[in-house]
Amino acid sequence: MAAEWIETLDAHGPLLLAAARAITRDEAEAEDLVQTAFERALRSAPAIRDPASIRAWLLKVETREAFRTVRRLRRVVRFDSRVHEVPVAGPEASQWAELDEALGKLSRPIRAAVVLHHMVGLSVRETAEALGVTENTAKARIRDGLARLRELLDED
Amino acid sequence: MKTDKRGGDAASNLEARLAGRFAGELEQAERDYADSAPARRLREEAGPGRSPSLWSRVALPAVGLTAIAAVALVGLGIALGPMTTGPAGSGEPSSGTSVAGTQTAAASVQPSASTSIGPVESANVPASIGGQTVYRVGNLPAMKLGSTFLLGGVLARDTSCVPPSPYTVLAPPSCGYWTVGGVKLGTVAGVLNDSLLGRPIVVQVMMSRVIVDCFAPCPPSTFLYATRVVWQDGVAVP
Numbered sequence: 001m002a003a004e005w006i007e008t009l010d011a012h013g014p015l016l017l018a019a020a021r022a023i024t025r026d027e028a029e030a031e032d033l034v035q036t037a038f039e040r041a042l043r044s045a046p047a048i049r050d051p052a053s054i055r056a057w058l059l060k061v062e063t064r065e066a067f068r069t070v071r072r073l074r075r076v077v078r079f080d081s082r083v084h085e086v087p088v089a090g091p092e093a094s095q096w097a098e099l100d101e102a103l104g105k106l107s108r109p110i111r112a113a114v115v116l117h118h119m120v121g122l123s124v125r126e127t128a129e130a131l132g133v134t135e136n137t138a139k140a141r142i143r144d145g146l147a148r149l150r151e152l153l154d155e156d
Numbered sequence: 157m158k159t160d161k162r163g164g165d166a167a168s169n170l171e172a173r174l175a176g177r178f179a180g181e182l183e184q185a186e187r188d189y190a191d192s193a194p195a196r197r198l199r200e201e202a203g204p205g206r207s208p209s210l211w212s213r214v215a216l217p218a219v220g221l222t223a224i225a226a227v228a229l230v231g232l233g234i235a236l237g238p239m240t241t242g243p244a245g246s247g248e249p250s251s252g253t254s255v256a257g258t259q260t261a262a263a264s265v266q267p268s269a270s271t272s273i274g275p276v277e278s279a280n281v282p283a284s285i286g287g288q289t290v291y292r293v294g295n296l297p298a299m300k301l302g303s304t305f306l307l308g309g310v311l312a313r314d315t316s317c318v319p320p321s322p323y324t325v326l327a328p329p330s331c332g333y334w335t336v337g338g339v340k341l342g343t344v345a346g347v348l349n350d351s352l353l354g355r356p357i358v359v360q361v362m363m364s365r366v367i368v369d370c371f372a373p374c375p376p377s378t379f380l381y382a383t384r385v386v387w388q389d390g391v392a393v394p
Contacts, residue, residue, distance in 0.1 A: 006202045013195055018185035022178065034194040042201065096177050103177075118171055119178035146170060155170055 009041050012058055015120070019059060022115040023066055025104055037062040056122060060130040063112055067132075102152035106145055113141035114149070271392040279337050280356040281308030285387055290358050293338040306386060308358040309337015311348060334382065336361075342381035358387035 016037055020030035040061045041054075103111055109131070116127040117138070128138035149155075189195050274284035282290055290308040291297055297305055312335045334341050334348050336359055341348075348359070359382040385393050 003202060006198055010195065010198050013192070013198070014182060014185040014189040017189050017192060017194070018178065018181040021185065022181055031193050034192070035197060038194050038198060096180060099173055099177050114174065115178075118174045119181075149170055149174075153170070 019120050023112045033062045036065045056126045063130040102149050110141050110145040114145035117142050279309045304362045307361045311352045360384050
């Protein structure tokens with residue numbers, strides 16, 4: 001495996017981890033998704049010709065795997081979800097608590113659209129590609145997500 | 157910054173908050189990434205004589221398999237295997253096995269008669285054991301999924317609510333079932349019991365999660381639980 005390719009992937013690691021955390025809101029699942037994205041990238045290295053597109057490509061792999069994982073788990077387990085969060089200490093925790101809580105109330109497809117477009121900074125086209133939906137659907141999810149967040153955050 | 161033609165200033169404000177939030181998330185990820193499993197995997201890949209094939213076999217089914225394992229642990233009340241902790245003497249919470257993650261276990265804490273025990277301080281528990289800080293309710297460390305640390309205090313029952321049957325083995329903190337120095341904990345089977353009630357103890361605590369399968373909005377799924385008693389009656393528990 002070319003060292004440069006691995007270095008390229010490594011350089012994208014924090015971004016992938018941050019995006020996966022924002023989408024899944026779960027540390028272990030986030031790391032699993034980053035690993036999966038890397039695994040696919042390692043296997044697909046020769047097929048990726050355009051280095052500039054690697055970020056969107058990795059995010060696409062990661063996001064699609066996030067939804068595959070949810071579908072797979074739904075087939076495997078049904079579980080009582082009555083568990084409650086232990087506040088994670090840290091300076092950022094309180095600053096972003098309200099926004100995090102609101103993001104947590106979005107459905108995963110809507111949250112993923114908002115995260116990819118408004119947080120990670122992908123274009124609508126790239127967001128649609130990552131989610132595996134049409135651009136119109138991606139736009140609608142982004143719009144609905146923002147509207148729901150405004151409602152939850154009491155922003156007029 | 158993306159624009160939302162419907163929202164005007166409100167949209168801009170919200171977008172700014174989202175962007176700011178992600179900047180914080182990214183900053184945190186920059187700090188955490190180097191020690192994450194994916195980064196370790198890449199480093200292995202970069203080294204000589206390593207093959208990605210094994211990782212391929214392990215990583216892809218990991219979520220599903222660990223989900224089943226986590227559910228089995230909760231449903232059957234099977235105690236977890238060897239507990240994990242950071243390097244002796246670090247004094248810091250450590251990352252280790254996650255019930256539902258894919259990280260592997262680090263060295264186990266195995267106190268013995270020769271384990272160094274710091275002076276007994278507040279709550280009648282030692283300040284450190286084996287070089288590791290014993291935290292109290294007032295100075296809990298920053299935690300992340302899979303991290304472990306030592307917690308000291310008097311063991312009591314959490315009577316604020318009824319544990320949600322049949323998940324009392326890993327009861328969530330809001331119905332903690334047990335408290336150590338006032339910190340609500342779940343526990344694995346048999347680690348905490350009535351014979352220890354009212355006594356100062358030190359337990360190893362892990363932040364973990366329950367695999368939650370639900371349609372959004374899903375509640376958070378992380379919680380603390382005691383994985384073993386490491387000190388009681390003035391001596392380290394082997």
